[in-house]
Amino acid sequence: MTVHQLPVELVVFAGWLSELAGRLEPGGGWYGVFAARDPEGLRACFDGTEVPPWDVVESLLQDLGEPADGPRAARGRALHRAAAAVHDRAPGAAEVLAERRRLMEREAAYAETRIRTLAETPGAAAELAWARDDLQRARARVAELGARLAGLQGPRRPDAPAPAVAPAPAVAPARAAARRRPRGARYAWLDTEAADAVPEEAQVVPELPVGGGAAPRGARFGGAPAAPAPAPLPAVDPGQAARAAGNAVYALRRLRAQGRGGEAHGLLCEALAGPPGWLPVLAAELHRAGLAADWATLLWEAASLPPARLAAVAGALADAGRPHDCEQLLRQGVARPVEELAGACAALLAEGHQAEAGALLAAFLRVRTPEDAARLAALDPAGLTAPLLAAARTVSPARERDLLHALRVAGTA
Incomplete structure (x- = not known):
């Protein structure tokens, strides 16, 4: 051999x-x-x-x-x-x-x-x-x-003809x-080879593309106009949530078995439009069905939600005893513009989710510069400066010092 x-x-x-x-x-x-x-x-x-x-x-x-x-x-x-x-x-x-x-x-x-x-x-x-x-x-x-x-x-020699960059086949999209x-x-x-085999x-x-690359772009990072904050939703019926989760998992398994990944992805995105309180039930059902990867995908898509909606989903996960999922969702949202993060923090604090707001700010401070944090604080000095400093203390003393310096330079502290 x-x-x-x-x-x-x-x-x-x-x-x-x-x-x-x-x-x-x-x-x-x-x-x-x-x-x-x-x-x-x-x-x-x-x-x-x-x-x-x-x-x-x-x-x-x-x-x-x-x-x-x-x-x-x-x-x-x-x-x-x-x-x-x-x-x-x-x-x-x-x-x-x-x-x-x-x-x-x-x-x-x-x-x-x-x-x-x-x-x-x-x-x-x-x-x-x-x-x-x-x-x-x-x-x-x-x-x-x-x-x-x-x-x-x-x-190429100066007198050589330019090579032919072959045109794309005239195939209707x-x-x-x-x-x-x-x-x-x-x-x-x-x-x-398999691209033409279906x-x-x-x-x-x-399938909708996911933002990424050198700089955050696309709807996940504010490329699309933000939707208005959703109206308060009524209390979730546990039986209704369980039925919706069961139906979603059944449909997902069929779509996956048929190789229809785009439609499966669309179904996951549709779940984000429902009551936030349904999502923890769906998470449990997906894990029981061996579809944990779909739950990870859904969390990743949830990071692109408008600030108030993002806060509602994070709060629902925390209230349902899924703190790891809540923290993961918040970590994945820290690349958004500071204006959107300020809105998400304000929504979390307004709903009484101080711990989740602190987790979002701590994750932000770990991956963004102190200058970014100062810009965030400047959007709402009275409401965000103190939580930012408290979150910085949980990250490291050095991060707290850097943040204090950036706040003083920006005239916020």
Whole structure:
């Protein structure tokens, strides 16, 4: 049996990526989504047999709270480029890169069509933001793949004709969607052959993209207009909540068994529109059914809710005795604009959830700069300065000192 040894550049990048993943919570954030939706692709990256798109690496760095221009990101980008350069020199790699680029061009065309449709659809602001985010990711991958292909061609003589960047096939986006698995740039990554293998009768609803990348963007981070705060909801009937959870789990299992991941994702998002008090019951039912990954995905999507709604969900989880889920939800929301975080804190405090507000502020202080914290305090000095300082004390004495300095410079303290 022949043993193939990987080039050192691939081994080093795979080691760096594995070390990065080891610092993340396995069931949360982007890492949890990738692990649940594409375990084989993720494993190939950890093994060094595949190089992920850079935006995937950016998403994992964002999970860790690393700045896009920080030293860890710079080191990762250098290793990623070296690994990609070696990977692309393998026999047949150029053809694979060209095919992936064509797929990404098709994704971009589909996203553009979807944006035009949603722009004329009332009440579709959030979906429109997801589609724009998906378009941005697809375009970034087209550029990345084009640069990798250009690197294989080497420098061109001034008198040489420009190489042909082959046009995307003239496939109508709607027809292409019927042949594809769950849509979105984050899925068209490794599986180029199976992308056309799904029969037309198995058409799925396009899956909404998730924000990520070097800077927070999209509806998850305020890219779409914030919806008005929901009206107070009536008390939840336990029997009604149990029936709704049972029905949701039954539908999810059927959709998963049929490979209809986009519709399953949509069903999870719909659950967030229901009474917050139903979610702890749904969480318990999902875990009993072996669908814990779906609960992690739902929590990740909940982090994009408008501030008052986010606070209501966090409070419902805390009241139901699920403090870990509540803390995870709040941690995942700290990349939002400070204006939205101020609204979430105010809503939590107004509902009597001081501990949860403190957890949100502590998570914010761990991953954001003291200057960001001072901007947050400036939005409501009387209501947020004291809770911010109290949260900083729970993080570390150094963080409290840095925050005090930033508050004095900003004129808040």
